[in-house]
Amino acid sequence: MVLTEKQKTLIEKIGIAIEHEGLQPVAARIIGLLYVSDKPELTFDEITAFLRISKSATSNGVNLLLQTERIEYITFSGDRRRYFRLKISDWRNAFTRRIESMTKFNVVLREVLEIRTKETPEYNKNIEEVIDFMDYVSEQMPILFREWENKRK
Amino acid sequence: MVLTEKQKTLIEKIGIAIEHEGLQPVAARIIGLLYVSDKPELTFDEITAFLRISKSATSNGVNLLLQTERIEYITFSGDRRRYFRLKISDWRNAFTRRIESMTKFNVVLREVLEIRTKETPEYNKNIEEVIDFMDYVSEQMPILFREWENKRK
DNA sequence: ATTTTAGTTCTGTAAATTATGAACTAACGG
DNA sequence: CCGTTAGTTCATAATTTACAGAACTAAAAT
CATH class of the missing domain: 1.10.287 (Helix Hairpins)
Known part of the structure; x- marks a missing residue:
């Protein structure tokens, strides 16, 4: 999967909006990505790749969002990875x-x-x-x- | 007029609360001061003196708060100074x-x-x-x- | 005319924030 | 038991923010 231009600009738009609510840029963009992504659940590595950020930035970002309960994750048996998604429900x-x-x-x-x-x-x-x-x-x-x-x- | 200990600690408390809403420390404390001050209207210099901040900090602070419409000011004829107060009404x-x-x-x-x-x-x-x-x-x-x-x- | 008042603006900087990259860890897979 | 995967942690670099202090301005007072 690859992001379209529309998706990319929307991620930035959402990013800025959420940043204004007091979140750090990376965390805000993670939320943006999860909003527009065709797959509502993304792994750590997918987030890192789509946003072209470092693993540590992703680690900080997702942990902050987990703490503040803006995202959650699910897992699948036989797969060690966590699949992150918005707690939109x-x-x-x-x-x-x-x-x-x-x-x-x-x-x-x-x-x-x-x-x-x-x-x-x-x-x-x-x-x-x-x-x-x-x-x-x-x-x-x-x-x-x-x-x-x-x-x- | 001088501030009591209670007033001082409340200013800090309000300051922190408002800071969490995304305002810079000085601006947040100006709001705190206007909340607890016996006089609901304070001049530029009074704000500077009570909070022990520089004139430039006061200038930035009040202008930010004026822009975001959190405070306003009144004037009196024959007095060049602006009297700032919360737009609480x-x-x-x-x-x-x-x-x-x-x-x-x-x-x-x-x-x-x-x-x-x-x-x-x-x-x-x-x-x-x-x-x-x-x-x-x-x-x-x-x-x-x-x-x-x-x-x- | 010059001094004072009521601020503003500019420059520098200390502190805080945000992100990187590399080293590390813990669990799993063969 | 050795390599790989999925992430965390740490040291550090880069950027941003918030403020001080000094120089400045425009109007009013003397």
Whole structure:
């Protein structure tokens, strides 16, 4: 298998998008590759070859992505290699985690509110609103999933 | 005005949290300072002094935060200085932008779907689901705001 | 007119990040 | 037990980032 030009440019595009989310370039490109690859599962060596990177870069990349649960791997009996693939079927959890990473800022916002001067009621009220809204959002998340499922049918 | 120990440690805590969102340390600490400061508006020099950073660091920091619309400034007649403050009253827009930054990945996901082999229907279906769900989320955003407002009353 | 204020911009650099290549390891295959 | 495969680890090189400090600018104050 060889990559088409379209696939290559899309890998770069996805790479940059994911990089902006804070991942290192190689890891971001591995994700891009797994998105466009005709085979959804690729071995360590295939990743190394397609992206023309060193084995150590691949090793670091896949391990980072495994840790952060963006990819996973499967194996086949009689084959020592790991076949890496996107944990795309896991997108519900991934989305939930991203929302949670926003709402967890509420913990420190509550601390802010505690030590803030009471001389600035309007300002403080804004902070309270943010906290309250983010709490509401976390609470509504399961409902959002449920209603989306319903709508689909 | 001088910062208490509590304020100082909270600035660092907020700083680290915001850094994880991809901002550079100084910019993140400026946000932290504006959160805990008794005066919600601070001048360039006050920021420089409180954080013990150079003027160039302050200049870079505030300009970055202005560009990304995390802070804004007001002025007073007869006073040349700018008074910087968090755009906290703008948190609805900020939240919307963060959701949009997630949903904009849909643009590239649609491209992926276009060029993907049709030999992997299950995999492709997962991608379609993500796209559909994210579309649903953007669509539900205004409703979420509205219902939260209602609930508040 | 010159000094002060409120910043900006430029240059250098220290530190952090990211990737390479080579050496290594552990399991398997013959 | 010797070679190969599938990866990991380590030392190091290259690149990027983030900041300091000094020189600079434009407007306002004296």
